Amino acid sequence: MLSKNKLKLIQSLNHKKGREKENCFLAEGDKIVTEALKSNFHVDYLIATSEFIDSHSLLCSPPSNTIEVTKKEIQTASLLQSPQNVIAVIHLPEKSFSVSSLNNQFTLALDSIQDPGNLGTIIRIADWFGIRHILCSEDTVDCFSPKVIQASMGAIFRVKVHFTDMESTMKKIKELKIPVFGTFLDGNNIFKESLPSTGILVMGNEGNGISEKISHYIDKRITIPSFGKSGTESLNVGTATAICCAEFKRRTII
Amino acid sequence: MLSKNKLKLIQSLNHKKGREKENCFLAEGDKIVTEALKSNFHVDYLIATSEFIDSHSLLCSPPSNTIEVTKKEIQTASLLQSPQNVIAVIHLPEKSFSVSSLNNQFTLALDSIQDPGNLGTIIRIADWFGIRHILCSEDTVDCFSPKVIQASMGAIFRVKVHFTDMESTMKKIKELKIPVFGTFLDGNNIFKESLPSTGILVMGNEGNGISEKISHYIDKRITIPSFGKSGTESLNVGTATAICCAEFKRRTII
Numbered sequence: 001m002l003s004k005n006k007l008k009l010i011q012s013l014n015h016k017k018g019r020e021k022e023n024c025f026l027a028e029g030d031k032i033v034t035e036a037l038k039s040n041f042h043v044d045y046l047i048a049t050s051e052f053i054d055s056h057s058l059l060c061s062p063p064s065n066t067i068e069v070t071k072k073e074i075q076t077a078s079l080l081q082s083p084q085n086v087i088a089v090i091h092l093p094e095k096s097f098s099v100s101s102l103n104n105q106f107t108l109a110l111d112s113i114q115d116p117g118n119l120g121t122i123i124r125i126a127d128w129f130g131i132r133h134i135l136c137s138e139d140t141v142d143c144f145s146p147k148v149i150q151a152s153m154g155a156i157f158r159v160k161v162h163f164t165d166m167e168s169t170m171k172k173i174k175e176l177k178i179p180v181f182g183t184f185l186d187g188n189n190i191f192k193e194s195l196p197s198t199g200i201l202v203m204g205n206e207g208n209g210i211s212e213k214i215s216h217y218i219d220k221r222i223t224i225p226s227f228g229k230s231g232t233e234s235l236n237v238g239t240a241t242a243i244c245c246a247e248f249k250r251r252t253i254i
Numbered sequence: 255m256l257s258k259n260k261l262k263l264i265q266s267l268n269h270k271k272g273r274e275k276e277n278c279f280l281a282e283g284d285k286i287v288t289e290a291l292k293s294n295f296h297v298d299y300l301i302a303t304s305e306f307i308d309s310h311s312l313l314c315s316p317p318s319n320t321i322e323v324t325k326k327e328i329q330t331a332s333l334l335q336s337p338q339n340v341i342a343v344i345h346l347p348e349k350s351f352s353v354s355s356l357n358n359q360f361t362l363a364l365d366s367i368q369d370p371g372n373l374g375t376i377i378r379i380a381d382w383f384g385i386r387h388i389l390c391s392e393d394t395v396d397c398f399s400p401k402v403i404q405a406s407m408g409a410i411f412r413v414k415v416h417f418t419d420m421e422s423t424m425k426k427i428k429e430l431k432i433p434v435f436g437t438f439l440d441g442n443n444i445f446k447e448s449l450p451s452t453g454i455l456v457m458g459n460e461g462n463g464i465s466e467k468i469s470h471y472i473d474k475r476i477t478i479p480s481f482g483k484s485g486t487e488s489l490n491v492g493t494a495t496a497i498c499c500a501e502f503k504r505r506t507i508i
Contacts, residue, residue: 129480189407228386249481
């Protein structure tokens, strides 16, 4: 049974303050929780229906402190419109990040992304394209918010997301001579640019793009050209990230 | 002032049944309604605050039957979490579609897309890449649902979306010898395929991909390869559409 205290704790994890206090976050749903159990993350406990427990006992052992609950109890605790059979309470990962780990790979840097759905989508894209690290400015939406976890479809358990002071990180990146790309409406046509296989790609805020203080660190400004007399002024940042990552990675296989 | 009858009518337009009965749909928010006013769509009337009316009277004349309301009245009628200053009631466009209009261009076909956010995103992508027509199977989510309009960011007023019986449309497309591409998890690497500048690209349902009955009409099965040992099983259909459209269109400029 789900105690009132546990329910309260779960609800507190919907907010960043609660997550920081408890040093935990939530993941919901059969697919995403299964991804968490397969990952290096420490799953503190599961709240699961007998259906989930039975179907998963052979796939991967659930943590010993699994609380069996009814579907109705899951519904009370869940944030989802269509609650599934399991909610996991998971430890926040240790914060450890050194800029030198970005050498010799392709990395995304996000400057103040605000929409949790966009951040989750970007983490999922990064995972698809084999990108191991995402840097986020401190004012980017928290990657452990339930909506981000949901939109990432479990990719959050594989891609490392680091929140850092973006300016000082950019300074160190320049010292290491890692090339820095950024998307701007008036940048060079990405399809005609020469693109390296390693470096940093900065994507900017939904409304305002890349901030002025970060734009100083960008070596090459790129853009996705529009075709025809489109009236659309910009692409969604998730869409733009997908197209840019595909273009950088495509070059590595031809 | 907003009468009870008008409020009731507006609320009925949130549902497909209501839209079909009234032959109208809703668009909300300053940016999207401005796009509607600039388009060929027939805006029946606006429900707007004085703020909207004042700021837009010079840009484009609002229809004569604009109802001035308070911000609070907009909030009562609005579906948005942060209501803006205007709601438009717009006539549904005439249904007219002939397969021969797809000759000599690049067109998207959607087989049972269910999520309104995904459909809206795809319409926005189509607009960016100069794609003029989108074909939808009859079981695709309605393109005039408020969430689709919102996610399209106004692109719905420029891209023509046609709901047709997909199988009979595909038959006619084959008779015209228009090449048909489709995305499958086991398709050929899109980045290594030869791609024409015109044709049809079919994108499938979020969970199940392209249905068997439509897959028979596909000449070339393509896929977006994943990079590294990603655990992500698939990309979101909006993301995949963006990458595919970019790749087809990129080839036309190199």
